[in-house]
Amino acid sequence: MMRIDRHYIEVNLPHINQVRTQKKRLVHEVESFGLGFLIVENELKQLSDTFHLSKTRIEVKSQPEVANTVPVHIWTNGKVPNLAAWLSAVEDAFPYLSVSDIEIIKDNVAQTGQLTAILTYRYNAPSLETGQRI
Numbered sequence: 001m002m003r004i005d006r007h008y009i010e011v012n013l014p015h016i017n018q019v020r021t022q023k024k025r026l027v028h029e030v031e032s033f034g035l036g037f038l039i040v041e042n043e044l045k046q047l048s049d050t051f052h053l054s055k056t057r058i059e060v061k062s063q064p065e066v067a068n069t070v071p072v073h074i075w076t077n078g079k080v081p082n083l084a085a086w087l088s089a090v091e092d093a094f095p096y097l098s099v100s101d102i103e104i105i106k107d108n109v110a111q112t113g114q115l116t117a118i119l120t121y122r123y124n125a126p127s128l129e130t131g132q133r134i
Helices: 002-025 033-050 080-093
Strands: 054-060 069-078 097-107 112-124
Touching: 033 054, 033 069, 033 080, 033 112, 069 080, 080 097, 080 112
Parallel strands: none
Antiparallel strands: 054 069, 069 112, 097 112
């Protein structure tokens, strides 16, 4: 039985390591929530500038329902293709942010849109009591 288990692990080790690496990308390792959120907020605003979006606001509105996850509310304006490209870039660059809710309201006259989204931010920070990651 042990030999079968060892053989399975040896054969599947590259896939197992790939899954481990992907799992690590799904959580933002930070020193504290405040510092981690500040970094994410600044990077999201820089990305908004890259896609020529305006009036970007990013806020945490409520306490997390699940430990180490926080809903992040985002509002921004721009051309609809830029909004879609920005959202795709966010999904690629920030695997620890997942879209919970999204709405794009299009202004046909101005050919612009307003994006409103709620993203779930998953982070891991050391516990204040033990210094260990939670």
